[in-house]
Amino acid sequence: MRTRATRGVLLALLPSSVLAGCTGWQSAFDAQGASAISIKQLMVLMVVICSVVWALVIAVLIRALWRGREQVERSIGPDPVIERRTARVVVAAVTATVIVLAVFTVVSFFTTRALTLAGHDDLTIKVRGQQWWWGLEYLGPTPDERFETANEIHIPVGRNVRLQLEGIDVIHSLWVPGLAGKQDLIPGRRNELTLRAERPGAYRGQCSEFCGLQHAHMALLVIAEQQETFDQWMRSQRERATDPSDAEIAAGQQVFLSRPCAACHAIRGTSATGTNGPDLTHVGGRRYIAAGLLETTRGSLAAWISDPQTLKPGNNMPMVALSADELRSVSAYLASLK
Amino acid sequence: MRILLVSLGVAAATAGCQREERQLRVDPPVAAALDSITLMPNGISGAPPEIYFALDRPYETNAYNLSQGKRLYSWFGCKGCHADGQGGAGPAFLDGWWNYGPEIVSIFASIRDGRPHGMPAFRDKMTTEQIWQLAGYVQTIGAYSIKTAAPGRNDEKQTRPAENRGPAAKRFDEGPTPIHLDQGPVP
Ligand SMILES: [Cu+2]
Numbered sequence: 001m002r003t004r005a006t007r008g009v010l011l012a013l014l015p016s017s018v019l020a021g022c023t024g025w026q027s028a029f030d031a032q033g034a035s036a037i038s039i040k041q042l043m044v045l046m047v048v049i050c051s052v053v054w055a056l057v058i059a060v061l062i063r064a065l066w067r068g069r070e071q072v073e074r075s076i077g078p079d080p081v082i083e084r085r086t087a088r089v090v091v092a093a094v095t096a097t098v099i100v101l102a103v104f105t106v107v108s109f110f111t112t113r114a115l116t117l118a119g120h121d122d123l124t125i126k127v128r129g130q131q132w133w134w135g136l137e138y139l140g141p142t143p144d145e146r147f148e149t150a151n152e153i154h155i156p157v158g159r160n161v162r163l164q165l166e167g168i169d170v171i172h173s174l175w176v177p178g179l180a181g182k183q184d185l186i187p188g189r190r191n192e193l194t195l196r197a198e199r200p201g202a203y204r205g206q207c208s209e210f211c212g213l214q215h216a217h218m219a220l221l222v223i224a225e226q227q228e229t230f231d232q233w234m235r236s237q238r239e240r241a242t243d244p245s246d247a248e249i250a251a252g253q254q255v256f257l258s259r260p261c262a263a264c265h266a267i268r269g270t271s272a273t274g275t276n277g278p279d280l281t282h283v284g285g286r287r288y289i290a291a292g293l294l295e296t297t298r299g300s301l302a303a304w305i306s307d308p309q310t311l312k313p314g315n316n317m318p319m320v321a322l323s324a325d326e327l328r329s330v331s332a333y334l335a336s337l338k
Numbered sequence: 339m340r341i342l343l344v345s346l347g348v349a350a351a352t353a354g355c356q357r358e359e360r361q362l363r364v365d366p367p368v369a370a371a372l373d374s375i376t377l378m379p380n381g382i383s384g385a386p387p388e389i390y391f392a393l394d395r396p397y398e399t400n401a402y403n404l405s406q407g408k409r410l411y412s413w414f415g416c417k418g419c420h421a422d423g424q425g426g427a428g429p430a431f432l433d434g435w436w437n438y439g440p441e442i443v444s445i446f447a448s449i450r451d452g453r454p455h456g457m458p459a460f461r462d463k464m465t466t467e468q469i470w471q472l473a474g475y476v477q478t479i480g481a482y483s484i485k486t487a488a489p490g491r492n493d494e495k496q497t498r499p500a501e502n503r504g505p506a507a508k509r510f511d512e513g514p515t516p517i518h519l520d521q522g523p524v525p
Pocket of ligand 1: 172173207208209210211212215216218
């Protein structure tokens, strides 16, 4: 008795746990961007029509199974009445199939057209997918307005933002289900994708083309905000890194600049100009580090720097041997870079 | 009898499934030990630390390390002076002629400590593990014999035979003569 009740509860929970994936900050059913909304509409239309077709086919099949045998037994030779009726049913079914397929073709053609949003604003972001993080370059109207960041795209609500997609090493694919469809990042080729968010919020995206060991930890965050907030963010991102405000932070800066860190990472306003790793000029102000792996805190920065290969095995940042004091000061320094 | 045959077949089929080990994380004490190479007084030739052999010469025989080395070769700007191995401001590696010896310790020392006639030291720019990976890869470029391990193929256009083909050095029979006295004997 107990077990049957448990099983019932489990069975009831199964669909709800499957459906639980349909909402949230990384879901194509929670569409908040123009492209994602048209994709969702197409998806719903197809599922509804296909469900109706499936139900009809199953109903006809069940009916046929039910009465097939007695029919065969009773009839001697073809019965013209039944023959005519069968022909009518077949013609109707073929016509319905053709109409449904034609409707699907036309509708998906128009959906695809809607995905290439017409009219770009002058906001263009270059996205460089590499193992296993996203390099971002905001291209401004003038060269001194461009700046680098990583793994966190900010966009203004209600504007069409153009992303130029490039793969650096292998093929990656950018997918922010709440805002738009997928687009591949292919080495040696430039693809484009337009993002448009209708409502402010944080939308999570992920690499959706298998790209090696840490593919699963290659997430990015799109933050859509009102124009004023966005402008303010953009202005602060263009700034050089803040100068150390106390002795420990200054010591941390010294560690960073004298160790291999500076060969891979850039911090604008210092002598660190490496481009092999993410730009760290404002790393303390980003929500996550290592492409969505850890929330940015001084502790998580220290954990990451002290042993990146245990936290994200195989990623391209090496473990640099640091003393406890050096680790403490360098994490204080990076956390201070808002 | 049939069970025996079937299990033998399954064993034979799965024997090929063993995959090369990837050492993703080197413990700090191991990294420190890997740094203590012994060099001859003139900085040419010498011996890797014992741990290098205990680990089974991972930077020469392991495809993952060679691939990492290949990535580091462009990440750290070696191409700027040595091109794809053809040389430029720095000597070529493709021809298999080494001014400071072909052993992996010599190459490791060239990268870590630099060389007097224009090769910068990378000691403060890379970790010991990375210098080893890079040394293994650079050695592959000028190797004379085929290795069983090779780095991944390029996506961009090749400017020379791929590393996973026969050794490129075979195509060259004459090497340059060293112009500096302290560069060691002609190989
Ligand atoms: Cu991926």
